[in-house]
Amino acid sequence: DAGITQSPRYKITETGRQVTLMCHQTWSHSYMFWYRQDLGHGLRLIYYSAAADITDKGEVPDGYVVSRSKTENFPLTLESATRSQTSVYFCASRTGRGDTQYFGPGTRLTVL
């Protein structure tokens, strides 16, 4: 579990500001994911990446941007934060298809 980290762990921002959440993994996993967790909705996939420079949309991508220039990093950017993006964000990674998926510790984001 120590192999996947997120920063910051807590963030408060204002509506309209740009926010970037960082995810770093030391396992050289090919796949990386961003989820948001909201009460009553479980874990919803925002974006995922199968390898460096390959990203794709998940279930709820609107308002978010991702990039993956290096295998170990997968930042998530909220270009213009809205109150509806207040949530807990989890990064996850796995080696390949069929492998165990591991989650980061999460980032609690509050948009005022």
Add this chain to the structure above:
Amino acid sequence: GENVEQHPSTLSVQEGDSAVIKCTYSDSASNYFPWYKQELGKRPQLIIDIRSNVGEKKDQRIAVTLNKTAKHFSLHITETQPEDSAVYFCAAVNYGGSQGNLIFGKGTKLSVKP
């Protein structure tokens, strides 16, 4: 696409009793079914998983059963303890499909009363 329904949303049991959480999935091609446990304020952690070529898997007090015909799978926790209190998520995926991403149920909050 895949859809996973999880029941119940909340479950309260006495310490020592058994707990059962059920999930149904829609894509008959799904072939991997993990269960995650999330304690309050913590990350989801894998506790057990099962693949479609197996009907049941056990790990100490935890077991998972899979019924491919009915497209449902269940988590069984025996001799529950207070530390089993958490939110449990089931998930399903067809790893041979175009995306191969886990689809999660909405979670079950299990409370074990001493």
